[in-house]
Amino acid sequence: xxxxxxxxxxxxREARRxxxxxxxxxxxxxxxxxxxxxxxxxxxxxxxxxxxxxYGNAKNPYKKWMALGNYSMRxxxxxxxxxxAAYTGMALVLVMILSILxxxxxxxxxxxxxVAQTLFFTPHLVAGVSAGxxxxxLMSSQPYGLFxxxxxxxxxxxxxxxxxxxxxxxxxxLMNTWKSxxxxxxxxxxxxxxxxxxxxxxxxxDGSPAWKTFFKITIPxxxxxLFFLLITITTGSFKVFDxxxxxxxxxxxxxxxxxxxYIYDYAFQRNNTLGYACxxxxxxxxIMVLVTVxxxxxxxxKVHYQ
Amino acid sequence: MAEIVFDKVGKAFGDVKxxxxxxxxxxxxxxxxxxxxxxxxxxxxxxxxxxxxPATSGHIYMDGKDITHQPPxxxxxxxVFQNYAIYPTMSVRENIEFGLKxxxxxxxxxxxRIAEYAExxxxxxxxxxxxxxxxxxxxxxxxxxxxxxxxxSVFLMDEPLSNLDAKLRAAMRVELIELQxxxxxxxxxxxxxxxxxxxxxxxxxxMEKGKIQQIGSPEEIYHQPANVFSAQxxxxxxxxxxxxxDGIRYGVRPESIRMSPQRMDNMVLYRKGHVIxxxxxxxxxxxxxxxxxxxxxxxxxxxxRDDVEEDTDVWVMAPARHIHxxxxxxxxxxxxxxxxxxxxxxxxxx
Numbered sequence: 001x002x003x004x005x006x007x008x009x010x011x012x013r014e015a016r017r018x019x020x021x022x023x024x025x026x027x028x029x030x031x032x033x034x035x036x037x038x039x040x041x042x043x044x045x046x047x048x049x050x051x052x053x054x055y056g057n058a059k060n061p062y063k064k065w066m067a068l069g070n071y072s073m074r075x076x077x078x079x080x081x082x083x084x085a086a087y088t089g090m091a092l093v094l095v096m097i098l099s100i101l102x103x104x105x106x107x108x109x110x111x112x113x114x115v116a117q118t119l120f121f122t123p124h125l126v127a128g129v130s131a132g133x134x135x136x137x138l139m140s141s142q143p144y145g146l147f148x149x150x151x152x153x154x155x156x157x158x159x160x161x162x163x164x165x166x167x168x169x170x171x172x173x174l175m176n177t178w179k180s181x182x183x184x185x186x187x188x189x190x191x192x193x194x195x196x197x198x199x200x201x202x203x204x205x206d207g208s209p210a211w212k213t214f215f216k217i218t219i220p221x222x223x224x225x226l227f228f229l230l231i232t233i234t235t236g237s238f239k240v241f242d243x244x245x246x247x248x249x250x251x252x253x254x255x256x257x258x259x260x261x262y263i264y265d266y267a268f269q270r271n272n273t274l275g276y277a278c279x280x281x282x283x284x285x286x287i288m289v290l291v292t293v294x295x296x297x298x299x300x301x302k303v304h305y306q
Numbered sequence: 307m308a309e310i311v312f313d314k315v316g317k318a319f320g321d322v323k324x325x326x327x328x329x330x331x332x333x334x335x336x337x338x339x340x341x342x343x344x345x346x347x348x349x350x351x352x353x354x355x356x357x358x359x360p361a362t363s364g365h366i367y368m369d370g371k372d373i374t375h376q377p378p379x380x381x382x383x384x385x386v387f388q389n390y391a392i393y394p395t396m397s398v399r400e401n402i403e404f405g406l407k408x409x410x411x412x413x414x415x416x417x418x419r420i421a422e423y424a425e426x427x428x429x430x431x432x433x434x435x436x437x438x439x440x441x442x443x444x445x446x447x448x449x450x451x452x453x454x455x456x457x458x459s460v461f462l463m464d465e466p467l468s469n470l471d472a473k474l475r476a477a478m479r480v481e482l483i484e485l486q487x488x489x490x491x492x493x494x495x496x497x498x499x500x501x502x503x504x505x506x507x508x509x510x511x512x513m514e515k516g517k518i519q520q521i522g523s524p525e526e527i528y529h530q531p532a533n534v535f536s537a538q539x540x541x542x543x544x545x546x547x548x549x550x551x552d553g554i555r556y557g558v559r560p561e562s563i564r565m566s567p568q569r570m571d572n573m574v575l576y577r578k579g580h581v582i583x584x585x586x587x588x589x590x591x592x593x594x595x596x597x598x599x600x601x602x603x604x605x606x607x608x609x610x611r612d613d614v615e616e617d618t619d620v621w622v623m624a625p626a627r628h629i630h631x632x633x634x635x636x637x638x639x640x641x642x643x644x645x646x647x648x649x650x651x652x653x654x655x656x
Contacts, residue, residue: 198391201358206405206452207379216404220395304395 045285052278058267061274070279077280079254080262081287083169087258088237090173095233096226098181103188104214117189120182128179132246135175136162139247162248165255172243172256179243180236184229191225192218223303231295238288259284308369308382308459308492309334310355315364317350324350325516327364333509334369337486337493341503341539342513348496351513352462355494356385368460379408384453385462389469390445392437392452398424399433402452409456423451426485443474454489461486463495467502479505500540504528512536534636543592543604545630550650553634560606562628565593565620573623574648576655579603584616595622598656 052071055064102120106113123131138146139161148158161171195218203213219226241260244250250257250265263284267277310332317325325347332338340348353359354366357378365374373381384405393401399420406416424430427447437445446466453461466482467475483506486493497503503510504524512519512527512535519539520532531537531545537557538544545557564570565579579595582602591613593605605622607613614620631639631647639647 196389196391198387198389199393201356201378202385202387202391202393203404204358205356205378205383205385206456207408208404209408212408217393217395223395 048278048281052275052282054275055272057272057274063272066275070276071283073280073283074276076254076257077262080257080259083255083257084238084240084259087169087173087240087256088234090170091176091237091240092230092233094173094177095181095184096229098177099184099188099229100219100226102181102185103192104218106185107189107192117182117186120185122182123179124183126179128242129246131175131179132243135171135178135243136247139171163252165252168248168252168255172240172247175247176237176240176243180233184233187225187229188222191222195221220304224305227295227300227303230299231292234291234295235288238284238291310460310492310494311367312351312354313365313367315351315354315361315366317347317354317359318362323516328516328518330511330518330521332492332494332511334492335490336508337483337495337506338509338511339495339497339503339507340511340513341497341500341507342519343539344498345515346513347516348498348511348513349464352385352464352494352496355381355460356383356462357381381460382458383460383462384456384458385464386446386449386453386466388465390449390466392445392448394437397434397436398429398440398448401437401448402455405452405456419455419457420451423455426454427451442469442471443478446470446478450485454485458491460492460494461489463493465497466495468497468499482506500542504540512539514539530638531630532638534632534638537630537632537638543606546603547632548601548603550631550647550654554639554647555632555636556647556651557630557632558603558624558628560592560604561608562624563603563605564623564625565595565605565607565612565614566623567614567618567620569621570623572625574626574629574652575622575624577622578656579620579622581614581616581618581620584614595620597622 051061053066053068054062055066055070056062102116106116106120126134137144139148141148141158141160141163143149145161147161151158160167162168199217199221200213203217208216239260240258241264244256244258244261245264248256250261259280263277263280265277266273266280312328312330315325315328315330316323328351330351340351342348350359354361355368357373357376361374365372367373368381393404396404402420402423403416406419411419420433421430424433427450429444429447429451432440432444437448440448446469449466463482467478470478479502482493482495495502495506503512504527507524509521510524510527511521514535520527520536522530522532527536527540531540534547534555534557538547541559541561543560545559546563547555547557550556558575564573565581569576578598581593582596583594585592589608591607591610593607593614594602595605596602603622626644626648629644629648629651631644633639
């Protein structure tokens with residue numbers, strides 16, 4: 001009798017040991033990711049929030065307690081916010097529409113499409129800074145500016161691209177669209193390919209015209225991927241920095257000064273405005289969180305998950 | 307109502323010819339089943355009728371009108387797909403309504419028809435649900451309602467029951483037969499399942515490798531198989547085919563064989579055998595028997611009096627009317643030939 005009980009007890013102990021061991025293994029496995037998250041996201045965020053309450057610079061961020069004084073934003077902040085919103089809006093619409101159109105076009109497997117896919121995707125592999133430089137040259141109003149040279153050769157007038165307040169932002173959007181559309185297009189295309197062909201055949205038998213099939217069947221069926229694009233493009237565009245820095249550095253005037261550049265300026269290019277820059281960063285983060293929450297609360301209802 | 311005629315129809319995918327020079331008439335108002343193993347071309351034929359996989363040669367006529375190159379929506383047909391092809395983002399009602407809206411059927415007429423056909427398939431309580439909330443059987447019913455609501459002249463069905471469990475499949479089989487009788491519409495039904503074919507069809511079209519092997523009623527196909535393929539395709543287990551010599555073969559269905567320790571009278575075929583296995587299948591018994599020449603055959607019996615034990619010696623016997631003869635090409639030898647063959651068979655008796 002006693003031997004059986006002790007055996008049972010031993011088995012229980014063994015089970016506990018195994019459970020404990022797997023618990024330890026799981027946490028060990030996510031430890032590297034957690035460590036990076038803490039070191040490079042959570043800790044900086046907290047310290048940014050802390051610094052936003054002080055007057056100081058990068059060498060000595062905590063010169064003077066300001067309480068919420070840094071959160072009364074200067075006028076140029078609203079310009080930067082408006083620019084960022086304009087950039088995000090244009091990028092979102094352009095990238096979404098082009099990704100869907102290109103995906104629809106490349107959906108059929110033809111030889112041409114394999115080539116086209118590669119061509120579309122390659123820009124995604126180019127470093128943002130390099131792409132910015134290349135496009136600065138392409139859009140340059142100097143004699144070596146390729147776009148204007150081609151325009152003039154076709155008898156079209158020159159465009160001032162990055163040199164005019166009215167076209168500079170759109171020019172940057174154009175560059176970033178070129179850079180990212182291949183990647184998003186690939187996501188949309190694989191979603192389209194997962195739609196069973198019978199559904200399209202059935203729609204044909206139901207006499208559905210092509211546009212109706214597209215809006216009533218294709219779009220709803222790729223809505224999870226479209227939602228993913230909405231979130232990633234919005235948050236990604238809100239943080240746009242390198243291309244703007246290279247192509248216009250915020251100019252002409254303040255026409256392309258976006259939030260991340262604004263924050264960078266106040267944090268590292270000016271005297272004793274680090275706290276203010278941190279406050280702007282916190283506000284930018286809050287806006288992104290709000291937009292994402294809005295997307296999940298309202299837009300996601302329209303998303304059809306399988 | 308519609309009769310469909312295939313006239314020297316061919317279909318090639320690239321260089322691969324799936325169907326060549328095929329002639330077939332599908333009768334108006336009948337339940338026609340295209341049956342064959344996978345890759346035999348039956349679905350290809352169905353898709354040609356639907357217009358979603360056009361023929362590469364020849365002509366297809368519907369009620370005398372050439373529809374070979376007509377787009378699917380102009381064909382007055384409806385199709386039920388194997389995976390149902392329900393629109394997953396639409397509610398049940400929207401699914402059924404979609405085709406009608408495209409045909410510009412007025413709203414009140416649409417509502418009336420949806421109500422009518424939802425009732426027929428028993429989906430009325432689910433009209434506002436999404437397909438993802440429904441079971442396989444219910445989705446199948448949506449697909450049926452979606453097809454029926456268009457009131458087509460021809461119903462096309464591509465293995466519509468193969469994704470259902472056995473019990474539901476049997477129930478739906480009966481419902482489909484009833485439905486066809488009620489609507490009186492031409493049904494063209496594709497399946498690889500010989501039991502479905504036998505139980506549902508007015509006419510069976512048996513296919514293999516893009517060629518039609520036999521067209522006939524279930525009775526004809528069962529009792530007068532045109533060839534060895536036909537004989538072995540229909541029936542479980544398949545017909546036993548044995549050599550008679552000179553390329554001639556004879557066949558006996560497992561259920562037509564009598565087996566007993568005693569030699570019975572009035573039989574034509576008498577062979578000695580040894581029972582290897584005995585399977586109890588409920589109403590039936592199934593045996594694997596080795597004949598004295600080493601060949602094994604299958605025997606099925608519904609008669610428990612005929613039951614024999616495993617590992618016993620028996621007489622394997624069959625009456626003349628259940629013995630089929632086939633020539634070297636596998637073609638069944640009709641009446642007139644068999645008497646001398648029966649004599650030859652008798653000569654080999656033990």
